[in-house]
Amino acid sequence: MKFEKGLSTATLLSNEVKCKQVALLERDILLKNLKSVLESLRGQVAGKYKDEFEESVSMVDILAVQLSKRENELLQQKTEVTRIATSLKLASEDARRIVDEERTNARMEIENARAAVQRVQKVLQEKENSSQRIGKQVNCI
Numbered sequence: 001m002k003f004e005k006g007l008s009t010a011t012l013l014s015n016e017v018k019c020k021q022v023a024l025l026e027r028d029i030l031l032k033n034l035k036s037v038l039e040s041l042r043g044q045v046a047g048k049y050k051d052e053f054e055e056s057v058s059m060v061d062i063l064a065v066q067l068s069k070r071e072n073e074l075l076q077q078k079t080e081v082t083r084i085a086t087s088l089k090l091a092s093e094d095a096r097r098i099v100d101e102e103r104t105n106a107r108m109e110i111e112n113a114r115a116a117v118q119r120v121q122k123v124l125q126e127k128e129n130s131s132q133r134i135g136k137q138v139n140c141i
Helices: 002-044 049-140
Strands: none
Touching: 002 049
C-alpha cells in the first residue's frame, strides 16, 4: 500500500513536470514571436523611444536565456521523476511478490500446524480409548 502511494505520488510529479514542459514550450514560442515583432518594429522606432526599444529587445533576450536554463532544469527533473517512478514501480512489484510469498508460506505453516494438532488429538483420543478399554477390562476381572 505504501509503495502504491509512492507510485501515485511519482505519477503526479511526472504529470506536473509534463505540464511545466508544455508551459515552457508555449512561453518559448511566445518569446520568439515577441522578438520577431520587436525586430520588425526596430526600423520604425526613433528618438527617445529607441533606448527603451533596445532595452525591451535586451529583456526578451534575457528571458530567452532564462527560459533555456529552466528547460534544462525541467529536463533534469523529468529524468529524475521518471527514474523515481520506475524505482517505485519495481519496489511495489517486489513488495507485492514478497508479500504473496510470505502469505503462501504462512498458509502452509498454518496447515502444517493444523495437521500436527489433528495428529496429536488423534493420538490422545486413541490413548483415551485405550485407557478406557484397559479400565473396563480391569473392572471386569
